[in-house]
Amino acid sequence: MVLVTTMNHHLPRINKTRLWAGGILCFIFLMFASPKIPHSPKHHVFADMRNFLGVPNTLNVISNFPFLIVGILGLVICLQGGLFAISFHGEVWGWAFFYIGLTAAAFGSAYYHLKPDDNRIMWDRLPMMVAYASILSVFIVERVGQKFGVLCLFLLLSFALVIIAYERIFDDLRLCLMFQLIPLVAIPVLAFMFPPKYTHSKYWLWAAGVYLFAKFEAVADRKIYGINHYIISGHSLEHLCLVMVPVLLSMMLIFRSVRIPRLGELKDRP
Template sequence: MTWRTGVLLALLVVAVTAAALMPPWPQNPAYHAFADQRLLLGVPHFWNVVSNIAFIGAGLFGLALWREVDWRARPGRWGWLVVGTGGVLTGIGSAYYHIAPDNQTLYWDRLPMAILFMGIFSIAIGERISARAGSRLLAPLVLLGAASVEVWRQGELAAAGAGDLRFYGLVQYYPMLALALILLMYPARNEGGRHWWGMLGLYSGAKLAELSDAAVYGVSAGLVSGHVLKHVLGGAALAVLFGGLRSAQVGSGSPGGAGPPRN
């Protein structure tokens, strides 16, 4: 085990321990009370619904690019497919949720999102640490992401408000923290790393916008809410990530030109 692997494992142990020591984390019912409640063109919560086109568009962009890449020369083929598909399904699931937001519909928002996070994490592992590890971890990570949402859902089915979000929170936040460390500790290869940092920056902005939903809505005099900005920035983060794949392909002069990392 290298010291870098040790750092990532230590962070995982700390994150798992912290989640285990926390009290159960139920879904706050107030979460569904978004700032922008406007009905337009017969669509409730119109802007929260239609802003998900950012995720769908980014996912479709990724899927179109996925078909063009020569995957014989580049790791992460199935991880990138999961991320592109996850982007489209996240947009669809989130739009469905926002039409009638409650804990039941929220499941279909969170399920593809958790899978999307795990796909991104497996790609980062494959590109920066080990192509073999990234490939082998993809399926277990995707199953782990789906399981985290299902654990919360089963709690809700047992009793309203009894769902526990600790596992889901771990799945959402640990990979992004670990990704930042991976980018710092493992040098970029031919593809560079700006798209990864750009994705992380936009994702962080999306989380801040989500937490500032009502504040953004008030400051903008009702023009836009923080949650709408979350969707736009989240979709942009995904597009930037796929843009990095495209740039590496073009910059190398041939599809999949970036050499694979060590195994």
């Protein structure tokens, strides 16, 4: 019994070290292997730039409104407690920052799309990076442990600020693009290494699939715009598709229940 307890105590520490080392090595490799990606005026030219009722780029602007609704509702429910199945304070921190990021993204992205340029785009990217950092840290809290997950939350949030500063100073988008890819790589790895604590874990996979489909819509912005006879562009559809990610994750929080209690963490429950 003592031997089993000791092994279970040290196994997460070994895995955490490997996670940090693997993540840092992958990051360094990608930075040296990839060329610099500077800003380009083409990044701010979208397929649909129509003006309705005096609002520039109208559909790209108003398609951010659902983020505001989901973000505010999710934040209120998260802080109120009761409806969402959240077991630890670390999860509350992570989900709260996630919904705050979504709410800020509604304003930041709308502000950027009113007049897309290099100066405004940081207000579009930073809130989404807060959401990316938060969702990854929440998953780490669930699968690895509360203390490690909370530490990752504040490290990733700090790293997001550093990335924005790096992008502005050195005119290089690589760090920003890699930061967006981190959850897509880290979450499947963590899911393979650590068992789920909650039921309804498939919602994570569905959310990842919707996210990837939304990014496809962004890449195919102009083609989608032409296919639907110039009704709505791929970028506007990306916004509407992306908002389904927090919707799915919120549904997961409502329906899930604890599957595997973690030893030594029951005392940390709120």
